[in-house]
Amino acid sequence: MRWIGLAVVLSVALMPVGAWAESDYAREKKWSDEVVPGIVVGDALFLEQRSGHKFLSIYTEATNAKASVVLVHGVGAHPDWGLIGRVRSALPDHGYATLSVQMPVLAQAARIEEYHSTFAEAGERLKIATDFLRAKGYTKVAIVSHSMGSRMTHDYLTRDANARASAWVCIGWASEDSDFRRVSIPVLDLFGENDLPSVLKGATRRAASLKHTLGSQQIKAPATDHYFSNHHVELIKYVREFLDKVF
Numbered sequence: 001m002r003w004i005g006l007a008v009v010l011s012v013a014l015m016p017v018g019a020w021a022e023s024d025y026a027r028e029k030k031w032s033d034e035v036v037p038g039i040v041v042g043d044a045l046f047l048e049q050r051s052g053h054k055f056l057s058i059y060t061e062a063t064n065a066k067a068s069v070v071l072v073h074g075v076g077a078h079p080d081w082g083l084i085g086r087v088r089s090a091l092p093d094h095g096y097a098t099l100s101v102q103m104p105v106l107a108q109a110a111r112i113e114e115y116h117s118t119f120a121e122a123g124e125r126l127k128i129a130t131d132f133l134r135a136k137g138y139t140k141v142a143i144v145s146h147s148m149g150s151r152m153t154h155d156y157l158t159r160d161a162n163a164r165a166s167a168w169v170c171i172g173w174a175s176e177d178s179d180f181r182r183v184s185i186p187v188l189d190l191f192g193e194n195d196l197p198s199v200l201k202g203a204t205r206r207a208a209s210l211k212h213t214l215g216s217q218q219i220k221a222p223a224t225d226h227y228f229s230n231h232h233v234e235l236i237k238y239v240r241e242f243l244d245k246v247f
Contacts, residue, residue: 023104023105023106023118023121024105024106024107025053027076027105027106027107027108028055028056028102028104028105031056031078031102031105032056032078032102034078035056035078035079035080036056038080039058039080040089041060041088041089041092042058042059042060042088042089042092042098042100043058043059043060044056044057044058045057045058045059047101047125047128047129047132048128049121049124049125049128050124055101055102055125056078056079056101056102057079057099057100057101057102057129057132058079058080058088058098058099058100059097059098059099060088060089060091060092060097060098060099061092061097062091062092062093062094062095062096062097062098063092063095064095065092065095065096065097065138066095066096066140066247067095067096067097067138067140067141067142067166067243067247068096068097068098068099068133068136068138068140068141068142069088069091069096069097069098069099069141069142069143069144069243070098070099070100070101070126070129070130070133070141070142070143070144070165071084071087071088071098071099071100071101071143071144071145072084072101072103072122072126072143072144072145072146072149072150072152072153073100073102073103073146073149074146074147074148074149074172075105075112075115075147075148076105076106076108076110077103077105078102079100079101079102080100082146082227083146083171083227083228083232083235084100084144084146084149085100086232086235086236087144087235087236087239088100090236090240091236091239091240091243094240094244096142096240096243097133097136097138099129099132099133101125101126101129102125103118103122103125103148103149103152104118104121104122104125105118106118112148115148115151118152119151119152119155119156119159120159122152122155122156123152123155123156123159123160126143126152126153126156126163127156127160127162127163130143130163130164130165131164134164140166140167140247141164141165141166142165142166142167142168142169142243142246142247143157143165143167143168143169144168144169144171144239145168145169145170145171146171146172147171147172147173147174147226148174150170150171150172150173150174151173151174151175151178153168153170154170154173154178154180154183157182157183157185158182158183165185166185166246166247167185167186167187167188167215167242167243167246167247168183168185168186168187168188169187169188169190169239169242169243170187170188170189170190171190171191171228171235172190172191172192172195172196172199172226173189173191173199173202173206174196174198174199174226175198175202176198176201176202176205177202177205178202178205178206179202179205179206179208179209180206180209180210180212180213180216181209181212183213184213185213186213186214186215186216186246187210187213187216187217188216188217188218188219188238188239188242189203189206189207189210189216189217189218189219190218190219190221190235190238190239191203191219191220191221191226192220192221192223192224192225192226192228192231193220193221193222193223193224194223194224194225194226195224195225195226196226199226203218203220206218215245215246217242219238221234221235221238
């Protein structure tokens with residue numbers, strides 16, 4: 001792994017800094033200290049928020065890239081975690097540069113519903129990430145998100161009128177009242193046959209809302225759980241085939 005000591009400053013005005021007070025930056029640093037030395041594919045870099053806080057991202061270039069992808073992990077995790085780590089490492093071999101971003105985390109004991117307080121900060125990070133890739137020359141930037149990362153991504157795409165994503169792979173959106181009616185870009189709604197109850201209960205509603213956006217589709221992966229355990233090859237295939245179709 002090559003280490004890049006890089007700080008990119010991009011000014012974004014989305015929400016007051018006070019709304020982000022609950023983010024656990026010490027926990028982020030702990031993740032960073034553990035993750036960076038073990039990175040094999042890609043380069044660690046730090047992007048800087050308007051507040052001055054720098055968050056870990058992992059950037060991986062692709063030869064003759066056709067597009068780029070921002071990856072968004074789930075609750076309390078990091079940019080090289082689980083299925084996000086697998087997808088971010090694999091997509092460059094298929095022509096997609098990737099930028100996997102550390103999302104805000106709360107204390108380990110925090111309840112899931114408390115993460116809503118981090119959505120504004122998550123949106124700023126997603127905007128910084130997409131702007132970073134566009135500054136690299138990528139005109140097409142997709143987002144691939146998982147679980148809580150999908151809730152954060154939906155909030156960003158529907159809150160920020162200047163959101164510039166080109167497509168969205170939404171994996172395991174765990175909310176019974178979830179839908180894509182306010183999302184104007186092509187969406188792949190991907191989930192497992194044995195996913196979380198809240199993901200499965202919302203599937204019909206999500207499928208109906210996808211009919212409003214050209215190029216969107218829903219896939220229920222057979223015999224697969226919320227984390228695509230032992231099904232990462234199939235996961236990467238679903239993501240790649242959708243991106244190939246869109247781009």
